Amino acid sequence: RKEVEQDPGPFNVPEGATVAFNCTYSNSASQSFFWYRQDCRKEPKLLMSVYSSGNEDGRFTAQLNRASQYISLLIRDSKLSDSATYLCVGMDSSYKLIFGSGTRLLVRP
Amino acid sequence: EPEVTQTPSHQVTQMGQEVILRCVPISNHLYFYWYRQILGQKVEFLVSFYNNEISEKSEIFDDQFSVERPDGSNFTLKIRSTKLEDSAMYFCASSGGQRGGYGYTFGSGTRLTVV
Numbered sequence: 001r002k003e004v005e006q007d008p009g010p011f012n013v014p015e016g017a018t019v020a021f022n023c024t025y026s027n028s029a030s031q032s033f034f035w036y037r038q039d040c041r042k043e044p045k046l047l048m049s050v051y052s053s054g055n056e057d058g059r060f061t062a063q064l065n066r067a068s069q070y071i072s073l074l075i076r077d078s079k080l081s082d083s084a085t086y087l088c089v090g091m092d093s094s095y096k097l098i099f100g101s102g103t104r105l106l107v108r109p
Numbered sequence: 110e111p112e113v114t115q116t117p118s119h120q121v122t123q124m125g126q127e128v129i130l131r132c133v134p135i136s137n138h139l140y141f142y143w144y145r146q147i148l149g150q151k152v153e154f155l156v157s158f159y160n161n162e163i164s165e166k167s168e169i170f171d172d173q174f175s176v177e178r179p180d181g182s183n184f185t186l187k188i189r190s191t192k193l194e195d196s197a198m199y200f201c202a203s204s205g206g207q208r209g210g211y212g213y214t215f216g217s218g219t220r221l222t223v224v
Contacts, residue, residue, distance in 0.1 A: 043200055043215040044152060087152070094165050096142070097213065100154040 003028055003098045006088050010104035017078045021103045023071040023088030031095070035062055035073045036087040038102065044087055047073075078107045111127040113133040115201050115216035122191055122223055130186045130219045132201030138212070141159045141184045143176065145169070146218075152200065158184065 006023045013019050025033070033050040048055065050062040050071055061074040071088055087099040114133040122128050134141050143155040157164040158176055165176075175187045184203075188195055198218045205212040 004179070038152075041198070041218075041220070043217050046213065094157070095140075096154045096157055096165060097144075097152075098154070101151040 004088055004094075004100035006100040006103050008101055008103060010106050012106045012108060013078055014108055015078055015080060017075045017107075018074065019078055019105060020075075021073045021086055021088070021105075023073075023100055025066050025069050025071065025088075025098075027069075028092055028098070030066075030069070030090060031093055032091040033064055034089040034091070035071075035096075036089050036099075038085045038087055040085075044099070047086070051095045067080075068106075069105050075105075078105075080107050080109065083107045111214070113201055113214050113216035115199075115202055115219050117215065117219060119220045120222070122221070124193060124223055125190050128188050128191055128221065130188075130199050130221070132184045132186070132216055133182050134184055134201065135205075135214055136142075136182070138203035138205050138214075140164075140204045141176075141178070141220030142204075143186045144200045144202060144215075145193075145197045146200065147197045155199075156215075188221075191221075193223050196221055196223045 003026045006049045011019055014062045035047040036044040038044045048057050048062050050064045052064050059076045063072045083106050085102040085104050087102045090098045116131045141158040144152050146152045154167050156166045156170045172187045177185050198220050200218045201216040
């Protein structure tokens, strides 16, 4: 299995919609997990860490299911400014980041 | 907010030439990294650096690549003889600790174009 795998999208949703992204990971990328956001030709920026108990930051909710090796990100009330690529990222046992290929989100007016 | 600074933002070089990409990590960070992203592909780890030596390197980081921390502030990536396939965005990152997810900060990148 690829270390971190995501659906590339694009997800094309209207403003105000709720959208969910999923990601699966292999054992080699399973130390910690994060969601990063990347705008076109810019650096990745940390959106949020992902905890086993699930965590929320405003409109964003992240969930981790270790049994299924599955991570999700839910965005509620999508804004135009949420349009970006969302990167699912694992950290391996040597603390380097393992990136997924990213899921593109397009929020339309 | 502290930043990781990279220069230049864009470099065009001829195949076979040497390039040095420069980074100034966050001042109290101890762990330094280079990642790269070929256009349309995922971000890939190149090398990590701690205590003035390489901690880990990927299979991409062959003998053409080297890293250095020549003084207390700069962290450089040198590519000795560039190839067309080295064209990519190169991101420097630093973190305050190994479990650095929170403290992992990326620079804005250097876009390297090899012609």
